[in-house]
Amino acid sequence: MAPPREETVESKSSENLRVLPGDDLSDVFISTRGSKFRLGPGLRQEGETVVACKCGILRKKEPNDVFWIDNHQKRYVPVKGETVLGIVVGKAGDVFKVDIGGSVPATLSYLAFEGATKRNRPNVAIGDVVFGRLLVANRDMEPELVCMDSAGRSGGLGIMSDGGFMFQCSLGLVRKMLSPKCTLVKQLGQVMPVELAAGMNGRIWLRGKTVSSTITAMNAISSAEFMTESEIRLMVHRLQDSVSGMWSGIS
């Protein structure tokens, strides 16, 4: 192994280690030897060793020792159970084709909506934005979306109707926004009420009371990608000042 990496292993803890494809991470996992651990995205087992296959930061989640690699990827690879925002691109018989940013479009059955029956078809048009959950997602099959949970309720999923605006951002930003540590959405909601749906495929849909508030919220979210928690707080604070100033100027 190259000498520079051994130094990094010694000088830093196993967490937040920067790894490159092909790095042998066996020495990181020595501490967990004996106990079970799980390998997430970006890590592979090669015989007795664990090897990274992506460039990024090694992350660890405590309760049952889950390891994965966090990176700034733009291309979405569908994962089962994730919620995504898609655009309906076609109808084929009783399924809709939905573009979710993956390598192939996902299918969405017309029966996979709340209250849908064979008689009562949902009103879906080509070009609509849908917020759905991935029911099937593996590398050998076409991904399948549903817009309801196992109990048949929508639970916020479905067609994003009545205006609103969808924009593309990096996958890392959505993950950051949805992580429990991040307070961006909560803080933004105190400044201006917005409806928001964040898809794990790097798409965010939002609707404010006015067009200008929608644009402001979009800019605030997309600028937060490389900000720390305190910087976000400062940014939203400034936003609050300028928004209140703007509105008082109008009235």
Next chain:
Amino acid sequence: MESSDMNDSGLRTAGSEQNLLSRPDGSATFTQGDTSVMAAVYGPADVRQNKEIIDRATVEVIYKPKSGMPGIREKSKEQLIRNTCETVILTAMHPRSSITIVTQEVQDSGALLACCINASCMALMDAGVPMKCLVAAVTCMLDSEERLVLDPTDKQAKDALCLATFAFDSTNKKVVTSTFQGSCTMQQYQSLLASCQTASQKVFDFYRTSAERRLAKS
């Protein structure tokens, strides 16, 4: 733009910048001295029916010369880059999809093929394409007095007895690709190979420092 001085190893100064294009899934420029190449990666994306492979991803490489239409020489370069990249990409992870690498020559001042391979590798890293390991290519030559020159410029390469480009993988430092022009003895070939192999470590170190600096920002 990251850059590092490699004079002690005989290589020209290398520099790179990742994620500089907004449309592709991953992109990078790689410069070695005055030679500069820009690479973009799209994938895993949809694949044309006739190019679909049932159990792995299709790797495509498009090489764009600085001017004019790509000819036979460019097609052979594409093939070399494609075969080099396909060996390190875990194509079985994304069956029935395509990984397209577009390499654009910006400036050719010698060792262009090596620069193309290195730029493609950095772009693949940026795109988050799963890879077995990294790959680094180094060019070297023997001049008219049979002296070994690493990473030659185009002026130096004009009066070369032979010119070789080798690509190595990062885990075992084994040869992935080898191309050769001209003629030399067995011993000379071995010494060319050995010096390229030691120099490739510098390229791998460069990959690591630039990746660490990039990740430190986030």
